[in-house]
Amino acid sequence: MSAGRLLSVLLLLQSRGRVSAQVVADELGVSVRTAYRDMARLQDAGVPVYAEPGHGGGYQLLDGYRTRLTGMSQGEARALFFAGLPGPAADLGLATEVTAARLKLLAALPAELREEAARTAEVFHLDAPAWYREPERTPHLPLFVDAVLTRRAVDVRYRRWREPREVDRRLRPYGLVLKSGVWYLVAATENRTATYRVTQVLDAVASDERFDRPEGFDLAAHWTSYLDDFQARRYTGTATVRLSPRGRGRLADNVPPELVRAVEATEKPVGDDGWVEAVIPTENTEHACGELLRLGIDVEVVAPPELRRAMADTIGVLARSYGTA
Template sequence: MRASRLLTILLTLQTRGLVTATELAEQLEVSVRTVYRDVEALGAAGVPVYAERGPAGGYRLLEGFRTRINGLTQDEADALFLTGLPGPAAELGLGAVVASAQLKVQAGLPAELRDRVGRAQLRFHLDAPGWHREADRSPELARIAGAVWTDRRIRVRYRRWAGEVTRDLEPYGLVLKAGAWYLVARTVREGEHRDRTYRVVRIEELDVLDEMFERDPSFDLPAYWRAWSQDFVEQLRPILADVLVTEDARAMVRHLFGAHVADTVEASAGEPLPDGRVRADFPIETIEVAVPELLRLGPQIEILGPPELRARVAAEARATAARYA
């Protein structure tokens, strides 16, 4: 366990430069006193680590010192090359860079671990797009990624459902979701700065401006995406239909309609009726969209409301029955 801590301290100092004992203790989940002892052990082993005193001080490695990555376990070596995404990296214009970096890391591994890395690459593959849809293809993706890297403002002509708009944006990050790329950016308007999400494939024109912007240091891309995704799903199905569902239907909902619908049904489900059905809320987008969706569940679901939805589903069911009469 201590050997793992010593390696973590060494690689952290090598990666980050100056690091305080408190930061190391929080990362390792040990006491500051334990960090002191571990740093002393590194020094005794010949690692050139020294302390900088004062309020802004901490531990640092002697400039120019580097260590080979030879402390990986077999499991870590197996997982190392599963973290890469060669397809998306190539779309961002980084395919050659990623391949070069992987070669350099692989060259630094002991021979027995290099073989395990090759085995992992032969046995596992990530296919990001979902079924029944193709991955987004945007000729502007690499240029957008370049603006994200260099903190350059961009001007886009963006295709919305309601028509096209032109926006000046501060590009904060890119997110790949089920084969679709999304740009998270801050709008640049006088007196207004709002974070928004844009589907990259809908960007019709792009100008990378000479103007730089200063990133908000408090912005957290993963946290923003989690919150935006939750809001997006909820806004996509703003209407709650009142339904009676069988146990079989409840088992099918998650597969057919996703986690948000299934979780809403389960959270709102009442006590079972004598026939085994339960009354629950079912999120829908619109009446028109809900009719063919709910018909997929056949007699396993009964719509109680809204009345228009019940009437439309009943009419479709009668027309279907008449077709097969």
């Protein structure tokens, strides 16, 4: 068996007091039978573990016994940053290390601080993925974690939105970003530093090449700059629209926040029925048509003419499909 797991069992007993075999099994991802065997091995090793039978019973250490074996492995030290983020930690392949690191931290704390840490953990939970979307599968993410930390280049096959759809790249990973449940890799090629959606990586193999990250590179600052540039490139036009009171109230649930802010900044009343007119940014005619149709009868496109025609054509097709043209 793993000596690391035995240590984790010991630290779990030290931090929790009395625990059942089922709790040990759940915490460490083993069977209940394995948990029983681990307890027996601790006893055989001279650790004063004893069992309390009956309802509410379990295993616990003799009063006053504490271990000083709280040294952390490299993987557990890496996992500390994700100690409160079980979902992302699992994505990164650090779930086991996070559990072990948390136990070691708790074991090193005085009793009153352990109780406070436990209370805090009970009332906060992070669920990163957005609503109405399955979490993305990212089988290559642990490889990128290692590449970022060891500064090793990675050869990837990547699927992008323009032709050719699949391309081969050698990437020098600078960092990973989690945004709304989606992982992105910031990496350099021979020509530039770019952002790659990890789920679009079709294949990845670590190379023998080592690299140095540019001195002073700031991942958070780079990401903020990337988002600003993305928004500037994303919206290339504008449209004038009219919204009913109900449409105005539905904006936040149906269109991006940039459009909501644009309406707030430019809206003006039209008529006496509560409708407003505003100018919003648009990517292109097709995309804008799809976004605005979510609002149904509560929006009317005033300009530009090509977007108004696209809306009318789409509505006409829908009407014919339902036999109401």
